[in-house]
Amino acid sequence: xxxxxxxxxxxRSTEDYLKAIYELESEGGPAQTSxxxxxxxxxxxxxxxxxxxxxxxxxxxxxPYRGVQxxxxxxxxxLKMVRRHRILETYLTTKLGYDWDSVHDEAERMxxxxxxxxxxxxxxxxxxxxxxxxxxxxxxxxGEIDEQEALVPLIDVPVGSMAxxxxxxxxDPELLRxxxxxxxxxxxxxxxxxxQPFKGPTAIRLAGQHAKERDQVIxxxxxxxxxxxxxxxxxx
Amino acid sequence: xxxxxxxxxxxRSTEDYLKAIYELESEGGPAQTSxxxxxxxxxxxxxxxxxxxxxxxxxxxxxPYRGVQxxxxxxxxxLKMVRRHRILETYLTTKLGYDWDSVHDEAERMxxxxxxxxxxxxxxxxxxxxxxxxxxxxxxxxGEIDEQEALVPLIDVPVGSMAxxxxxxxxDPELLRxxxxxxxxxxxxxxxxxxQPFKGPTAIRLAGQHAKERDQVIxxxxxxxxxxxxxxxxxx
DNA sequence: TACTAAATTTAGGCGCGCTTAACTTTTTAG
DNA sequence: CTAAAAAGTTAAGCGCGCCTAAATTTAGTA
Numbered sequence: 038x039x040x041x042x043x044x045x046x047x048x049r050s051t052e053d054y055l056k057a058i059y060e061l062e063s064e065g066g067p068a069q070t071s072x073x074x075x076x077x078x079x080x081x082x083x084x085x086x087x088x089x090x091x092x093x094x095x096x097x098x099x100x101p102y103r104g105v106q107x108x109x110x111x112x113x114x115x116l117k118m119v120r121r122h123r124i125l126e127t128y129l130t131t132k133l134g135y136d137w138d139s140v141h142d143e144a145e146r147m148x149x150x151x152x153x154x155x156x157x158x159x160x161x162x163x164x165x166x167x168x169x170x171x172x173x174x175x176x177x178x179x180g181e182i183d184e185q186e187a188l189v190p191l192i193d194v195p196v197g198s199m200a201x202x203x204x205x206x207x208x209d210p211e212l213l214r215x216x217x218x219x220x221x222x223x224x225x226x227x228x229x230x231x232x233q234p235f236k237g238p239t240a241i242r243l244a245g246q247h248a249k250e251r252d253q254v255i256x257x258x259x260x261x262x263x264x265x266x267x268x269x270x271x272x273x
Numbered sequence: 274x275x276x277x278x279x280x281x282x283x284x285r286s287t288e289d290y291l292k293a294i295y296e297l298e299s300e301g302g303p304a305q306t307s308x309x310x311x312x313x314x315x316x317x318x319x320x321x322x323x324x325x326x327x328x329x330x331x332x333x334x335x336x337p338y339r340g341v342q343x344x345x346x347x348x349x350x351x352l353k354m355v356r357r358h359r360i361l362e363t364y365l366t367t368k369l370g371y372d373w374d375s376v377h378d379e380a381e382r383m384x385x386x387x388x389x390x391x392x393x394x395x396x397x398x399x400x401x402x403x404x405x406x407x408x409x410x411x412x413x414x415x416g417e418i419d420e421q422e423a424l425v426p427l428i429d430v431p432v433g434s435m436a437x438x439x440x441x442x443x444x445d446p447e448l449l450r451x452x453x454x455x456x457x458x459x460x461x462x463x464x465x466x467x468x469q470p471f472k473g474p475t476a477i478r479l480a481g482q483h484a485k486e487r488d489q490v491i492x493x494x495x496x497x498x499x500x501x502x503x504x505x506x507x508x509x
Numbered sequence: 510t511a512c513t514a515a516a517t518t519t520a521g522g523c524g525c526g527c528t529t530a531a532c533t534t535t536t537t538a539g
Numbered sequence: 540c541t542a543a544a545a546a547g548t549t550a551a552g553c554g555c556g557c558c559t560a561a562a563t564t565t566a567g568t569a
Contacts, residue, residue: 050556070517083557085518090555102517102564132368133394143388150386152379158369286526306547319527321548326525338534338547 049149052118053077054087055096058107059115067104116180121148121156123169123176126207128159130170137170138213171213172204172223172264191239191255191263194229199244201226204264212259219253226268285385288354289313290323291332294343295351303340352416357384357392359405359412362443364395366406373406374449407449408440408459408500427475427491427499430465435480437462440500448498455489462504 047055057076061068070088074081092099096111107115125144129135135143157178160166167183168174174183185204194200202225205216216222220243231240236257243251255263283291293312297304306324310317328335332347343351361380365371371379393414396402403419404410410419421440430436438461441452452458456479467476472493479487491499 048555071515079556080558081517082519082559087556089518129391133391133398135394143391146386146388147383150382152382155365155369155379158371162369284525307545315526316528317547318529318549323526325548 047114050087051091051096052114052149054084054091055107055111055115056118056122058097058105059112059119062107067100067106069104073105113180116176116182118148119182120176120178120180121151123173124156124160124163124166125151126169126171127163127166127175131163136214136217137207138210138217140170141207141210168223169207170223171207172202173207185264186266188264189267191229191241191260191265192257194239194265194267196229196232199226199228199268200265201268202263203266206262209262212262215259219255220250221253221263283350286323287327287332288350288385290320290327291343291347291351292354292358294333294341295348295355298343303336303342305340309341349416352412352418354384355418356412356414356416357387359409360392360396360399360402361387362405362407363399363402363411367399372450372453373443374446374453376406377443377446404459405443406459407443408438409443421500422502424500425503427465427477427496427501428493430475430501430503432465432468435462435464435504436501437504438499439502442498445498448495451495455491456486457489457499 054073054077057073058068061072061076070081070084073088074084077084088097088099088105091097091111092105095108096114097108098106122144125147126137126140129140129143130137160178166175174185176182188203189200191200191202202221202223204223205213207213226244227241228244229239230242230252232238238254238256239260240252240254243253290309290313293309294304297308297312306317306320309324310320313320324333324335324341327333327347328341331344332350333344334342336342358380361383362373362376365376365379366373396414402411410421412418424439425436427436427438438457438459440459441449443449462480463477464480465475466478466488468474474490474492475496476488476490479489
């Protein structure tokens with residue numbers, strides 16, 4: 038009748054930890070206690086305690102003082118949460134008129150409350166999208182996720198190259214609103230026409246824009262957050 | 274920027290208690306400890322404890338050994354949860370293809386996770402519906418709820434009367450599925466053509482149906498759960 | 510190598526919401 | 540009117556997830 042509900046029914050906290058650890062791991066290496074604490078906004082000892090419980094449940098492996106890695110089971114749940122989050126973000130923007138800067142918090146809360154069935158209905162209604170509004174790939178129902186083709190932060194795209202904006206973090210609404218005001222959306226192509234040293238700005242020329250808004254200057258911190266694919270061009 | 278989030282941010286349990294108490298109160302009189310315990314599936318002492326905390330927060334008034342009543346603030350929050358629940362149920366059936374028997378649980382979990390803003394967007398997308406799929410009235414944003422015109426359980430509709438089905442509880446999926454299989458939906462009109470004593474069945478004749486499915490026999494328990502408005506007819 | 514700084518873990522404690530067991534109050538029935 | 544039953548409350552305790560303060564381990568550097 039319903040093989041539906043969230044399989045072993047983890048707590049909201051458990052789901053949050055697993056997702057955060059997954060995201061930290063995908064930035065390379067094992068996730069460290071303080072990084073997890075930071076990501077979740079809790080004190081480090083809270084992480085130590087939770088890590089203990091989670092490894093006893095077989096969701097992750099803990100090398101004391103070294104960090105933590107997801108087990109197969111842990112990764113499965115983490116990817117489920119990532120899928121939920123991204124489907125929800127896509128649904129909210131596509132079907133309910135949310136802007137891309139305001140979906141993160143809503144999805145963050147809903148991802149713990151909805152059933153697998155609802156997520157699949159939303160995915161179906163959306164035509165099984167592969168990416169969320171910020172360009173992040175959506176894992177499939179069985180936990181497959183597209184390997185990102187080599188994405189490079191704008192800050193590392195060599196001057197003179199053509200590149201395309203592929204992804205941006207959904208975390209900072211301010212940043213997203215500012216991007217939108219510059220005409221920077223996922224999918225736009227541009228040429229890097231200059232970059233100043235000492236954390237200075239990067240200058241880009243957007244493809245297919247009218248004169249006025251064609252050239253933009255992107256500050257250092259913003260440029261760090263823009264994941265691009267380099268289309269062609271000179272090497273640094 | 275966001276006067277949005279759930280005002281004082283009550284816990285999931287608090288919201289559940291307030292909603293349950295609201296629903297018990299609307300069946301007349303103060304809500305009793307054991308009834309609340311029943312409704313929430315917890316032990317009576319849990320209710321005593323929670324009631325203490327909730328009255329200290331000014332959400333309800335407790336007359337020891339007598340029962341409990343919502344304060345203005347408590348009622349406001351309860352009605353907010355009822356609104357959320359019913360908007361969610363309507364949205365899920367209308368926009369995501371859920372059947373009326375399967376929305377309750379989903380809405381029950383989501384109502385604690387979504388923001389006011391999302392509920393308003395859903396309400397707008399639905400054209401500000403006044404009733405949910407089970408016929409229950411949806412409170413407005415500021416906590417107004419339609420007084421139900423005198424609804425009578427089918428079991429009390431006199432034989433010979435015409436009546437219309439107006440509302441049914443969303444609680445029991447089995448019952449809802451069975452109703453659907455009989456062609457009983459909110460809004461159908463019918464004549465009560467007979468009733469057996471000793472908790473026997475009620476016989477009805479549906480208006481505007483083809484011969485085969487026109488006459489239906491409704492068991493006692495089901496008939497208790499069907500809220501009707503009497504259109505005309507003889508008195509008992 | 511030794512000492513300090515940073516990261517991590519252990520210890521002790523708290524609030525929430527739940528439980529069972531024991532006690533009190535209210536209701537009901539003889 | 541009183542005794543038994545039913546309903547409600549208090550007491551004691553548990554798990555979760557959080558905290559701060561105090562060890563402890565690791566890493567960095569003179």
